[in-house]
Amino acid sequence: MSDKRFTTSTVHADRKLNPDSGAVHYPVVNSVLYGYEDPQDLVDVFQGKRSGHAYARQSTPTTDALQQMVNDMEQGVGCLTFASGMAAITTTFITLLKAGDHLIASQFLFGNTPSVLGTLRRFGVEVTQVDVTDAQNVKDAIQPNTVMVFLETIANPVTQIADLQGIGELCAERNLVYVVDNTMTPSYLFKAKDVGASLITSSLTKYVGGHGTVTAGAVIDTGLYDWTNYGNILDGFRKLDPSAQALTQIKKKGLRDFGACLSSDSAHMIAVGAETMALRIDRACSNALTLATYLQQHPKIANVYYPGLETHPQHDRANKYFKHSGAIISFDPIESIDPVALLTELELVISATHLGDNRTLALPVAQTIFWEMGLENRQKAGISENMIRMSVGIEDPEDLVKDFEQALVKF
């Protein structure tokens, strides 16, 4: 289907896998165990000599079908799915890093990822966090034991955009594994492979699933990194084709050890959601631009952070990399407005964490997702005490603007 465009390939992906039954959706196979008429076939599955399933902690036919769909979306050479985005990130780190390695990570990360970095440090991995809007900062942080760079495309909540291309070139030059968390700009908006990503991690919970009914994550190997150069591939996986070494190690070691596997039911829900990803994202991004433009001119709003605005420091970069500028907006009401009070007045916008839903969600950043980090760290991250983060949904734009109008007039 590679000659077809994004949504065409996605909505026809499952059907191609079911020539016998004609099922247009890939069936939800809920069996944990897989039996074989010929025991030699089971032996061959265990030894990797034939493809097939053994136990649902590592794969099911339904997770395979989703993996194929997500892999096609990102134009990778292989994909693994997990029970959540965090499971994908943590399993990838723990499988491919070891004590004594150095990881360079963005200093602007989704709130839960720094917790994983803390865990890595406790297990002896050195971690340096830098401002990834300039590749020079990554270059300056490289040490002899640096093996990997990890960042997000558009950071949350201040919407900084990483120097994706510059860091990709640097990683290629220095033979570093370049891991891009593409949750904020999934494949329809941006192909991380185009900037040289080695591995792409994604929370499918967000835009890919899109309906807020299931958590899932994925890691995709783009095929750009030559794993024969990577010191942490275990002997048992060295015999494999180089393009399969890392993902097989993540599957056979990471998924097995952690067991953070995706269920077939969840994989099916993600696949159904993925069919409309492009339509939903087009609408959400268009709504985001409308709302950002509205908020920016409003006298009761002090700052608006949205890459689609010309005033955004990386606006040109956003235009260069992304089909649209995403659907996350953060903004600071003027100082006299308490963010919680403003959210209370909104009737349509739901006060909730999460992003990438069909509904517009908002939360006071300092008081919720960045509360634990403390005032000093918030200030370092450029997060004001009255910042509101909004994940814009697919509602009718007029209704969203009207909701803000009626709320802001009360202050």
Ligand SMILES: *Cc1c(COP(=O)(O)O)cnc(C)c1O
């Ligand atoms: C939500 C999110 C994650 C974690 O995904 P879960 O599915 O919630 O575990 C990772 N990275 C980014 C950028 C996210 O927004």
